Structures are given as C-alpha cells and as structure tokens.
Amino acid sequence: MPKVTEEHRLARRQQIVAAARLCVVEQGFHKTTMADVIRESGMSAGAVYGYFKSKEEIVAAIAEEALSTVDELFEKILATEEPLTPLAALEAALNHIVAVAERPGGDVTRVAIQAWAEALRNPAIKATAQGKYIQVRAHFExxxxxxxxxxxxxxxxxxxxxxxxxxxFLPGFILQRLLIGDVSPDTYTAGLRALLQP
Amino acid sequence: MPKVTEEHRLARRQQIVAAARLCVVEQGFHKTTMADVIRESGMSAGAVYGYFKSKEEIVAAIAEEALSTVDELFEKILATEEPLTPLAALEAALNHIVAVAERPGGDVTRVAIQAWAEALRNPAIKATAQGKYIQVRAHFExxxxxxxxxxxxxxxxxxxxxxxxxxxFLPGFILQRLLIGDVSPDTYTAGLRALLQP
Structure with missing residues (x-):
C-alpha cells in the first residue's frame, strides 16, 4: 500500500471542508448533518471522522480556510509607501471579501452569517468566531x-x-450584499469616501 | 360575556410576541416550535393561532416591535437645529440599539442575528428583513x-x-457587542470620531 503523504491528507481534508461548505450554504448549519457531509464528500464515514469529529470542527476549518489569506491581505495594505488611509484599507478589505465570496464552491459569507447565529448558543462556534474576529480586528488596529x-x-x-x-464596517456590507443585494465595493467605497476624513 | 376590546387583543398579541422572543433568544429560531411559544405564552393553542399562523409571522411581529420606535428616533435626530453630522446620528442610533437590547424580556438583537441567518433560506423571513432594513436605510438616507x-x-x-x-455600521456593532463583548456606544463613538469627517 502506498504511504499516505501529508499532501494527500491535506487534499482529503480540503475535500471534506468543501463538501461541508456546500451543505451549509444550501441547507443551513442546523439541517446539515455529518451524514450529509460524508455523502457530499464522496468519502467513507470512517475517513471523514478521521479528520473531523463534529460539525463544529468543520465549521472552524471553513472559517480557517476563508480567512487564510487575511494576513497576506493586510501585509499588502500596510506595504503601501503612501500615507495609509482607512478608506484605502477598507476598499481593499471589501474587494477581498467579494473575491473570496465569489470563489466557486459556495459563498462562504453565507456560512459566516450562519456561524454568527449559531455562536449565540454554541460555545465552540462562539470561541471560533471570537478568535477569528479578534485576529482580523488586530489587523485593523x-x-x-x-x-x-x-x-x-x-x-x-x-x-x-x-x-x-x-x-x-464589514458585517453590514456582507449582510446588505446577501439580504438586499444592492451594495458593491464600488457603492460602499463611494459612500465611505463621502464620510471618512480625507 | 364581556366583549373583547381592541386593547385586549393588542395585549394578547404582545403577550405572544414576548413569549416568542424569549423562546428564540433562549433556544434559537430553529429549535423554537409553535408549541414552545404556546406554552411560554400561557395561552391556548387556539388563541395563539388566532393571532399568528406561523413562526415566520411571529418573527415579523418581533421585528415590527423592535423597530417600532425607529421613526421617532430619526425624527428626533433630524430635529436638531445644529448642522447635522453623521457622527451625531450614529451615536443616537447606537444608544438606541443598546436601550432596546437591554429592555427586559430578552435581547432582541439576538433575534435579529437569528433572522439574518434564517433569511438566507427562508423567503418569508428574507422579505421581512429586507423590508425593515430598507426602511431603516431610508431614514439614514x-x-x-x-x-x-x-x-x-x-x-x-x-x-x-x-x-x-x-x-x-450597525450590524458590526451588534455583532461585536454579542460575540466579543468589548464594544459600547462610547468606544464606538470614540472610534467614529477619529474616522469621520468633523
């Protein structure tokens, strides 16, 4: 038997996370079961449980993946040689959110909104959300x-x-984009430009 | 038998809405059933169904009640004789949100976050959220x-x-208040003051 490489493990893990993201986007967090994720992933139950013990662990992995490029984003924002303005940073963040949301495989901002609701009663999801958002906020600091x-x-x-x-600023943008549908990084940046100090 | 007055009807209706708010705050939207609301209200099933046919209708009534003083709030904001600044309007809105959230009977901003998630897959809840938020946005316009x-x-x-x-601005404040817990109208207004045009 071939040795399971680390690369192979990562690919399998990602396959499960992608399957779970699709399930949560389509059915919501509550209706998604581990059985749904297993079916969608095309893997065996034993294999899936070898990576994740619970929906909560998978949601943490979805968040991890969605935010995996945030450090890089802020490195880029801070690398400017011009005087840095909040407007420039927010514009970059809004464009980044839409780019991540529009990746194939299900809009991950829909998973985020599910996680906000779930965090109110599920301590594991709350801890994940807190950790992630405190990390993003530290970048804004x-x-x-x-x-x-x-x-x-x-x-x-x-x-x-x-x-x-x-x-x-970001949750309100995400929410209006999904629930009302008339915001874009362009309209938002125009509004921000009128409000923020030059 | 005494005639059922309009006042009596309104009080009963409010009793059901209050019971439902408590249930959704404590158990979440998904786990709350009409049976839970009926039990919590102390009324008969027939009586409750005489007012509301579904959870969706009750959630709309919770939103209606939570936003019932919004028109008044913006009337007050616009009544200032000073030049009106976005900072003053936002400060008033943040204080209003916290005052409404801290009313006895369950923090209604928790119901709002549940509704955001539910709106992604439930057209009736989505229509309610859209209608309400377009109304609040018109005030900001x-x-x-x-x-x-x-x-x-x-x-x-x-x-x-x-x-x-x-x-x-508002969903991000609501979210940080509930998930991280370190924001208040004062910290937010301080941050806004640094960012917004004077």
Whole structure:
C-alpha cells in the first residue's frame, strides 16, 4: 500500500471542508448533518471522522480556510509607501471579501452569517468566531496605528476603538450584499469616501 | 360575556410576541416550535393561532416591535437645529440599539442575528428583513441628505451610497457587542470620531 503523504491528507481534508461548505450554504448549519457531509464528500464515514469529529470542527476549518489569506491581505495594505488611509484599507478589505465570496464552491459569507447565529448558543462556534474576529480586528488596529503615525487619523484616540469601527464596517456590507443585494465595493467605497476624513 | 376590546387583543398579541422572543433568544429560531411559544405564552393553542399562523409571522411581529420606535428616533435626530453630522446620528442610533437590547424580556438583537441567518433560506423571513432594513436605510438616507444640505458631508456623492455605509455600521456593532463583548456606544463613538469627517 502506498504511504499516505501529508499532501494527500491535506487534499482529503480540503475535500471534506468543501463538501461541508456546500451543505451549509444550501441547507443551513442546523439541517446539515455529518451524514450529509460524508455523502457530499464522496468519502467513507470512517475517513471523514478521521479528520473531523463534529460539525463544529468543520465549521472552524471553513472559517480557517476563508480567512487564510487575511494576513497576506493586510501585509499588502500596510506595504503601501503612501500615507495609509482607512478608506484605502477598507476598499481593499471589501474587494477581498467579494473575491473570496465569489470563489466557486459556495459563498462562504453565507456560512459566516450562519456561524454568527449559531455562536449565540454554541460555545465552540462562539470561541471560533471570537478568535477569528479578534485576529482580523488586530489587523485593523495595525492599520489604525499606521494611519495615526501617517497623520491620516486623529492620533489621540485609542486605536483599539478605531479598529472596532473599521472591523465593524464589514458585517453590514456582507449582510446588505446577501439580504438586499444592492451594495458593491464600488457603492460602499463611494459612500465611505463621502464620510471618512480625507 | 364581556366583549373583547381592541386593547385586549393588542395585549394578547404582545403577550405572544414576548413569549416568542424569549423562546428564540433562549433556544434559537430553529429549535423554537409553535408549541414552545404556546406554552411560554400561557395561552391556548387556539388563541395563539388566532393571532399568528406561523413562526415566520411571529418573527415579523418581533421585528415590527423592535423597530417600532425607529421613526421617532430619526425624527428626533433630524430635529436638531445644529448642522447635522453623521457622527451625531450614529451615536443616537447606537444608544438606541443598546436601550432596546437591554429592555427586559430578552435581547432582541439576538433575534435579529437569528433572522439574518434564517433569511438566507427562508423567503418569508428574507422579505421581512429586507423590508425593515430598507426602511431603516431610508431614514439614514434622509440623514445623509440633511448632512449634505448642512455642508457636513460631501454633496457630490449619491446619498443612497452614504446611507448604505451609515446603516452598515450597525450590524458590526451588534455583532461585536454579542460575540466579543468589548464594544459600547462610547468606544464606538470614540472610534467614529477619529474616522469621520468633523
């Protein structure tokens, strides 16, 4: 028998995560069972349970995958040689969200909204959401500090509070995009341009 | 037998809505059944079905009640004789959200988050959410037009886009308040003050 390589393991794991994402997007978190994920993945139950013990673990992996390029995104944002503005950072974040949402295999922002609701009563999902969002917010805090150093944002305000607001733009964009459908990074950036300090 | 007055009908209706809100806050939308609502309300099944035919109708009534004072809130915001700033409008909206959330009988922002998730697959809930949020956004569009007229916001930008962003601040605040717990109208207003045009 061939030895199972690490590459093979990762590909199998990703296959399960993709199957679970499709199930949650189509049926919602509650109606999705491990049996659905197993069927959709085309793998055996034993194989799937070898990677994930519960729906909660799979949802954490979906979040992990969705946010896997966030560090890179913020590296790019902070790499600008111009004075960094909150507008530029938010525009990049909005474009990134839409690019990730439009990847084939199910809009992961739909999974995010399911996770918000689930987090209210499921401590494992709440812990995952908290961890992920605190990580994204820390990136926005770095943006705030940089903007303060560059003189584009009032330096007397706690950058943690600024990060709350910058991060806080994103759920409202995600929600309007899915529930109302008339927002885009372009309309949002136009609105932001009118409101934010130049 | 005494005639059932309109006042009596309204009180009964409110009793059912309050019972349903408690159930959804405690168990989530999916696990809440009409039987739970009937038990919690202390009324008979026949009586409850005389007011509401489905969970969807009750959720619409919860949203209706939660947003019943929104018109009044924006009337107050627009009544200022000073030049109206987006910061002042958002600060008033954030304080209003927390005041409504902290009313006894279950935090209605928890019901809102449940409704966001449910709206993705339930057309009746989606229609309710759309209707309500388009209504709140229209109020923010009035704020944007007034701020443009007052010279506190760039008058060349479509006020509809500005309203998208102003409305879009609120879900991120609600979410951080419930999932992370470290935001308040004060921290958020401080962050907003650093970011928004003076």
């Amino acid at each position: 770095a943006v705030a500090r940089r903007a303060q150093a560059d003189g584009t944002v009032d330096a007397s305000v706690d950058p943690h509070y600024i990060a709350q607001v910058l991060f806080g | 009035a704020v944007a037009r007034r701020a443009q007229a007052d010279g506190t916001v760039d008058a060349s930008v479509d006020p509809h886009y500005i309203a998208q962003v102003l409305f879009g």
